[in-house]
Amino acid sequence: MDLDKAGENVEEDYVLEVDQLKTIFRTEDGDIPAVSGVSFSLKAGETLGIVGESGSGKSVTSLSIMGLIPKPQGRLSGSIRYKGKEIINLSEGEMREIRGNEISMIFQEPMTSLNPVFTIGNQMVEAVLLHMELSKKEAEQRAIEMLRQVGIPRAEEIMKEYPHQLSGGMRQRVMIAMAMSCNPSILIADEPTTALDVTIQAQILDLMRNLKKDFNTSILLITHDLGVVAEMCDRVIVMYAGKIVEESDVRTLFKNPNHPYTKGLIKSTPRLTSEKQRLYSIPGNVPSFKEMPKGCKFVPRCEYAKDICYKNEPELVYVGEDHKSSCWLNIEQAPSIEEDAS
Amino acid sequence: MTEAILKVEKLKKYYPIYGGVLHKTIGYVKAVDGVSFEVNQGETLALVGESGCGKSTTGRSILRLIEPTEGRIIFEGEDLVSLNDEQMRKRRRDLQIIFQDPFASLNPRHTVQRILEEPLIVHGIGDKNERKRKVVELLETVGLNKEQIKRYPHQFSGGQRQRIGIARALSVNPKLIVADEPVSALDVSIQSQVLNLMEDLQEKFGLTYIFISHDLSVVRHIASRVGVMYLGSLVELADKTELYDQPLHPYTQALLSAVPVPDPDFKRERIILSGDVPSPSNPPAGCKFHTRCRYKMDVCTKEVPDLVDVGNGHYIACHLHR
Structure with a gap:
C-alpha cells in the first residue's frame, strides 16, 4: 500500500542522500574497504531495507551515517546529506545535534x-x-x-x-x-529483531510499522532476513562485499530479481510455505577483504560468470523502472538468465 | 521408518534455585517438565520452540550431557539413564551431537586432523594409519579439502567450521545425531549448503536426526515430524505437512503466523501473542500457555492437558481438542 503512495509522490523529497560512500578501516594487515562506493537515497516516510550477509558492509554503512565509525582507524569519503545538509565527517559536537534529534538508531542486542x-x-x-x-x-x-x-x-x-x-x-x-x-526523521534499525523470538519479533515489527504510520518516520532497516524485508520494506538494497549489487522496490526484488546473487539468496532461503526437498545453495563463501576478486566481487560464486566479469567491475545500472543492478549480464548483450527467475 | 530407535519417556530436568541465608533450595526451574516422544529409525524429528522452552535441554539430556532429573531415555531397547559413566561413554559412539556455534565447540589449539581423530582414539577405532585415512575420508565426505587437514579452526569460515563439527560427529559412525541449532549462526547462502549436506549424509549413512531449531522455515524443509515445545512441555507433535498445514494448538498457530515469509504478496491472518513467555521457575497452573491463549477457558487455568493422539499420529496437549 505504501508502495503505491511512494510511486505517486512526484516531488521526491529525500531525507537522506548517500553518495559514493567509502568507509575504509586501517589495520595492521593493510586497508580494509568495508564499504566501497555506496549510493542511495531515502524518501520521507519510506522504509528502505539493506540486505546482505555477514561482511557485506550493511552495518558499517549505517554506522557511517550515524557518525559512529571510530576514528582515526576508520576513514570516510563521499557524501552523506541529511535534508540537503552535508553530515559526513562532522565534528563530534555537531554530530551530537543530529543523532537522536534527527537520526536515531536501534541495535540488534538492546542489552549492550x-x-x-x-x-x-x-x-x-x-x-x-x-x-x-x-x-x-x-x-x-x-x-x-x-x-x-x-x-x-x-x-x-x-x-x-x-x-x-x-x-x-x-x-x-x-x-x-x-x-x-x-521525533527523529530517520530511524536506523540494525537487525532490530534478530536476537528475538519469532512471536516477539512479530510484536516489534508491528510496533515499528505503527510508529512509522503515526510519525511518518523514514526507516532504514538493516537485516539479513528476507522474510522481514518482504514484510516491512518499500524498497530494498542488496549489498555484497561492500557494494550495492541490486536496488529495487520490494515486489520487483522478490518477483523479478536481476542480479545472480539476489536470485541465489532468494532461492536458498527455506520457506515456511513450501516443502521443496532440496535447497538451492550458492557455492563457496563471501571472499575476505584480503582476497577480493579483481572484477565483479561475486564472480567466484557466480554460475553465469563470463570473461569480462573476471576483469572489470560492473556498474550499477538501471534494468527497469526504479530497478538497478550491477551485473555484466545486463550491460553486455548476454544470454538471458530469466528462466531462472521462477 | 516405523521402528522407534529412541523413546523418551516423561523426561524431566529441574534446576534447583538456591536462596535465603541458609542457601536452601527454594524452588526449581522446570526446564523440561515431563516430555515424552519417540524417534523413528532414519527420520528427522525436529523440536521447535522459543528461547527457554527446553528444546536444547531435552536434546542434551538424551545424550546425558545434562543429567535428567527423572524419566527414561530408551535407545535401541536400553535405558540410557540406568547406565554408569563408563557404559554411557561407550554408548555415545551411537549418539552424537552438533552444536550451534562451531567455533565454541572446536578446540582452537587443535588442528582439524586432531579434532577429527580424537573421537576415534577415545573409542579405540583403528590404528594410526587407519585413523589418518578415516580423517581424510571424513573431510571429503563433508566437502572439505584434504589439504586443509593441518589447519586450525580459526582458519575456516563459519560454514566450514560447521562442516568440521559434522565430520567430528560422523567420525564414530553414529546412529543418531542431535543437531542443536546447527545452522542458526550461518548466513542464508551457507545455511542451505549445510542443510543439503545433512540431508545427503542422512541418506548415505541412514542417520536419524533430532533437529533442534527455533527457525520454522528451516524445520519445514528438513524435518519428517515436528514437536512444538512451550515452557518445558511438548504441546503438539505431528507429521511435518500436517503440522504446517493444520496446526491445532493455539501456540503452534501463533508461532507459525509470526514467521515472516519472503514474499511481499503473501497474505495471512497474523496472530500476535501478547506478553512474554512466563518464567519457567513459576509457570502458570493448568495449561502453561493459558496466560497468552486467545481461546482460554476455565478448565485451562486448572487442569494440565495431556498430550493425546487426535488421529494420524497428530498429538496435541490442549483442552480444545480431546
Whole structure:
C-alpha cells in the first residue's frame, strides 16, 4: 500500500542522500574497504531495507551515517546529506545535534545498548533532556508517554526498573521508545529483531510499522532476513562485499530479481510455505577483504560468470523502472538468465 | 521408518534455585517438565520452540550431557539413564551431537586432523594409519579439502567450521545425531549448503536426526515430524505437512503466523501473542500457555492437558481438542 503512495509522490523529497560512500578501516594487515562506493537515497516516510550477509558492509554503512565509525582507524569519503545538509565527517559536537534529534538508531542486542547500572527512567530522561528543552518533570512525562506508545504496560513502574529486569522484547521496546522520544526523521534499525523470538519479533515489527504510520518516520532497516524485508520494506538494497549489487522496490526484488546473487539468496532461503526437498545453495563463501576478486566481487560464486566479469567491475545500472543492478549480464548483450527467475 | 530407535519417556530436568541465608533450595526451574516422544529409525524429528522452552535441554539430556532429573531415555531397547559413566561413554559412539556455534565447540589449539581423530582414539577405532585415512575420508565426505587437514579452526569460515563439527560427529559412525541449532549462526547462502549436506549424509549413512531449531522455515524443509515445545512441555507433535498445514494448538498457530515469509504478496491472518513467555521457575497452573491463549477457558487455568493422539499420529496437549 505504501508502495503505491511512494510511486505517486512526484516531488521526491529525500531525507537522506548517500553518495559514493567509502568507509575504509586501517589495520595492521593493510586497508580494509568495508564499504566501497555506496549510493542511495531515502524518501520521507519510506522504509528502505539493506540486505546482505555477514561482511557485506550493511552495518558499517549505517554506522557511517550515524557518525559512529571510530576514528582515526576508520576513514570516510563521499557524501552523506541529511535534508540537503552535508553530515559526513562532522565534528563530534555537531554530530551530537543530529543523532537522536534527527537520526536515531536501534541495535540488534538492546542489552549492550542500555546501561546496566542506571534505571530505564534515568536513561530515557537523559536522552530527552539532552535533545529537547524540557524541564526534568516534563522530560519524565515525555518518557512515560513514549513507553506507553511502544506498548509497555505499567510504564511508570518500568521507569524505576533496571535493564536486566526486562525481557529481550521489552528491552527492544525501551530502545525504540528512546530512539523515538525526540521525533527523529530517520530511524536506523540494525537487525532490530534478530536476537528475538519469532512471536516477539512479530510484536516489534508491528510496533515499528505503527510508529512509522503515526510519525511518518523514514526507516532504514538493516537485516539479513528476507522474510522481514518482504514484510516491512518499500524498497530494498542488496549489498555484497561492500557494494550495492541490486536496488529495487520490494515486489520487483522478490518477483523479478536481476542480479545472480539476489536470485541465489532468494532461492536458498527455506520457506515456511513450501516443502521443496532440496535447497538451492550458492557455492563457496563471501571472499575476505584480503582476497577480493579483481572484477565483479561475486564472480567466484557466480554460475553465469563470463570473461569480462573476471576483469572489470560492473556498474550499477538501471534494468527497469526504479530497478538497478550491477551485473555484466545486463550491460553486455548476454544470454538471458530469466528462466531462472521462477 | 516405523521402528522407534529412541523413546523418551516423561523426561524431566529441574534446576534447583538456591536462596535465603541458609542457601536452601527454594524452588526449581522446570526446564523440561515431563516430555515424552519417540524417534523413528532414519527420520528427522525436529523440536521447535522459543528461547527457554527446553528444546536444547531435552536434546542434551538424551545424550546425558545434562543429567535428567527423572524419566527414561530408551535407545535401541536400553535405558540410557540406568547406565554408569563408563557404559554411557561407550554408548555415545551411537549418539552424537552438533552444536550451534562451531567455533565454541572446536578446540582452537587443535588442528582439524586432531579434532577429527580424537573421537576415534577415545573409542579405540583403528590404528594410526587407519585413523589418518578415516580423517581424510571424513573431510571429503563433508566437502572439505584434504589439504586443509593441518589447519586450525580459526582458519575456516563459519560454514566450514560447521562442516568440521559434522565430520567430528560422523567420525564414530553414529546412529543418531542431535543437531542443536546447527545452522542458526550461518548466513542464508551457507545455511542451505549445510542443510543439503545433512540431508545427503542422512541418506548415505541412514542417520536419524533430532533437529533442534527455533527457525520454522528451516524445520519445514528438513524435518519428517515436528514437536512444538512451550515452557518445558511438548504441546503438539505431528507429521511435518500436517503440522504446517493444520496446526491445532493455539501456540503452534501463533508461532507459525509470526514467521515472516519472503514474499511481499503473501497474505495471512497474523496472530500476535501478547506478553512474554512466563518464567519457567513459576509457570502458570493448568495449561502453561493459558496466560497468552486467545481461546482460554476455565478448565485451562486448572487442569494440565495431556498430550493425546487426535488421529494420524497428530498429538496435541490442549483442552480444545480431546
